[in-house]
Amino acid sequence: xVKWKHGCLQNSYxxxxxxxxxxxxxxxTAFKIILVVSALFLVLTNRAKAQAFDSNKAYQxxxxxxxxxxxxxxxxxxxxxxxxxxxxxxLKEDARKKTLAMLRDRDQLISVYITMLRMNILGVxxxxxxEKNTIFGKLDPEVKWYQDHKSxxxxxxxxxxxxxxxxxxxxRYKATxxxxxxxxxxxxxxxxxxxxxxDHEEIYTNxxxxxxxxxxxxxxxxxxxxRWFSDIDTTISQLKINDDKAKAKIVNVYGQYYSIVxxxxxxxxxxxxxxxxxxxxxxFLTEVLTSIKNQQ
Amino acid sequence: xxxxxxPNPVPTPTEVTxxxxxxxxxxxxxxxxxxxWQRFTQTKFYTNKxxxxxxAGMFGLMFLIIILGLLFGNRKxxxxxxxxxxxxxxxxxxxxxxxxxxxxxxxxxxxxxxxxQIDSLDIKQSxxxxxxxxxxxxx
Numbered sequence: 001x002v003k004w005k006h007g008c009l010q011n012s013y014x015x016x017x018x019x020x021x022x023x024x025x026x027x028x029t030a031f032k033i034i035l036v037v038s039a040l041f042l043v044l045t046n047r048a049k050a051q052a053f054d055s056n057k058a059y060q061x062x063x064x065x066x067x068x069x070x071x072x073x074x075x076x077x078x079x080x081x082x083x084x085x086x087x088x089x090x091l092k093e094d095a096r097k098k099t100l101a102m103l104r105d106r107d108q109l110i111s112v113y114i115t116m117l118r119m120n121i122l123g124v125x126x127x128x129x130x131e132k133n134t135i136f137g138k139l140d141p142e143v144k145w146y147q148d149h150k151s152x153x154x155x156x157x158x159x160x161x162x163x164x165x166x167x168x169x170x171x172r173y174k175a176t177x178x179x180x181x182x183x184x185x186x187x188x189x190x191x192x193x194x195x196x197x198x199d200h201e202e203i204y205t206n207x208x209x210x211x212x213x214x215x216x217x218x219x220x221x222x223x224x225x226x227r228w229f230s231d232i233d234t235t236i237s238q239l240k241i242n243d244d245k246a247k248a249k250i251v252n253v254y255g256q257y258y259s260i261v262x263x264x265x266x267x268x269x270x271x272x273x274x275x276x277x278x279x280x281x282x283x284f285l286t287e288v289l290t291s292i293k294n295q296q
Numbered sequence: 297x298x299x300x301x302x303p304n305p306v307p308t309p310t311e312v313t314x315x316x317x318x319x320x321x322x323x324x325x326x327x328x329x330x331x332x333w334q335r336f337t338q339t340k341f342y343t344n345k346x347x348x349x350x351x352a353g354m355f356g357l358m359f360l361i362i363i364l365g366l367l368f369g370n371r372k373x374x375x376x377x378x379x380x381x382x383x384x385x386x387x388x389x390x391x392x393x394x395x396x397x398x399x400x401x402x403x404x405x406x407x408x409x410x411x412x413q414i415d416s417l418d419i420k421q422s423x424x425x426x427x428x429x430x431x432x433x434x435x
Binding site: 032035040066069073080083084095099102103106109110113116117120159162163166167169170173174178181185188189192193196199200203206207210268271272275278279282285286289292293 | 322400404417420421424431
C-alpha cells in the first residue's frame with residue numbers, strides 16, 4: 001500500500017496523484033513558471049519604484065507639500081481668528097488642533113523642500129563628487145532634524161507646548177537651515193555655470209586639435225588662431241577667477257555680520273557676471289569654428 | 297507483461313527531487329501547501345470547473361498584463377509643472393566637402409545648445425527659492 005502523507009490512501013497499482021489533472025510533469029512546469037513570474041513581478045515593481053524618484057518628482061512632492069501647508073495654514077489662521085474673537089473652550093480646542101496640523105505640515109514642507117534641493121544638487125554637472133558629498137553632509141542632518149521634530153508633536157499637546165516646539169523649529173531654521181539652503185542654491189547655480197564652462201573647454205580642446213592637424217597638413221594657416229587662442233585662454237581664466245570670487249562671498253551666509261539673503265545675493269551677483277564671459281567664450285569658439293570652415 | 301511483475305510505482309516526490317535543488321524547493325513548497333490545496337479542491341468554487349477556469353484564467357491574464365506593463369511600459373515621469381524652457385534656436389546645417397565637416401557640424405550644434413543654456417540659466421534659482429512660512433506662531 002502506498003499511503004500519501006496527507007491521508008489520501010491509494011493502492012500500489014494506482015498512481016499517487018496530487019491533483020486529478022493535468023499530469024505531474026505539466027503541473028511541476030506550471031508551478032515553476034508561476035514561481036518565476038512572481039519573482040519577476042516583485043523585482044520589477046521594486047525597480048519601478050526605485051526609478052521614479054528624480055529631481056522632477058522631488059519638485060512635484062515639494063509643490064504638493066507646499067499646497068498642503070498653505071491649506072492647513074489658512075485653516076489655522078481662521079481658527080485662531082475665531083478663537084480670539086470669541087475665546088470659548090471649544091474654539092480654543094479647535095484652534096489647538098489646527099495649529100498642531102499646521103506645525104506638522106510645516107516641518108514636512110521643510111523636509112521635502114530640502115530633499116528637493118538635494119536631488120537638484122545630484123544632477124548638477126559642474127560639481128565634483130566631493131563637493132556634492134560636502135553639501136549632502138549639511139542637508140541630510142537637516143532633513144532628519146525636521147522629520148524627528150515633526151514626530152515630536154503629540155496629539156494631546158497643549159497650545160503652550162505647541163508654541164514652544166514651533167519656536168524650536170523657528171530657531172533651527174533661522175540659525176542653521178536657512179544658511180545651508182542659500183548655500184545650496186548658490187552651488188546649484190555655480191555647478192550649472194561650471195558645467196557649461198567645462199563643455200566649452202571640451203569644444204575648445206577639440207577645435208585646437210583640428211587646427212593643429214589642419215596646420216600640420218597645410219590646409220590651415222595658424223594665423224589668426226594663435227592670437228585667438230590666447231584671448232580664449234584669458235576668458236576661461238577670468239571665468240575661473242570669478243567663480244572663486246563668488247565662492248568667497250557665499251561663505252558669508254554663515255557669518256555674523258552679513259544677512260543670509262544679502263550674502264546669497266552678493267554671491268549670485270558675482271556669478272551672474274560669468275554669464276557675460278560665457279557668452280563671449282561661446283562667440284569666440286563660434287568664430288574659430290567659422291574660420292576653420294572658411295579656410296578649408 | 298509478466299503477471300507476477302508489478303508495474304513500476306509512480307515515483308514519490310522525494311525520489312523525483314533527488315539531485316535537483318530547484319525541484320527539492322518545489323517539493324517542499326508543495327508539501328507545505330498541500331493541506332490548504334486539499335481543502336480548496338473540496339470547495340464548490342473549485343469543483344465547478346465552469347466557474348473556476350474562467351476566473352483563474354482572468355486573474356492570470358491580469359497578472360500577465362501587469363508584468364508586460366512593467367517590462368515594456370512607459371517609465372517617463374508624470375507631467376510636471378511647466379518650467380522655463382530655452383528659446384528654440386534653429387540650427388543651420390552647413391554642408392562641407394571636407395572630411396572634418398561632420399565633426400565641425402557637431403561642434404556647431406553643441407555651441408548652439410550651450411548658447412541656449414547660457415541664455416536660459418537662472419542664476420538666482422527663482423524656481424527653487426525657499427517657501428514662505430510663518431514662524432511666529434502664538435496667540
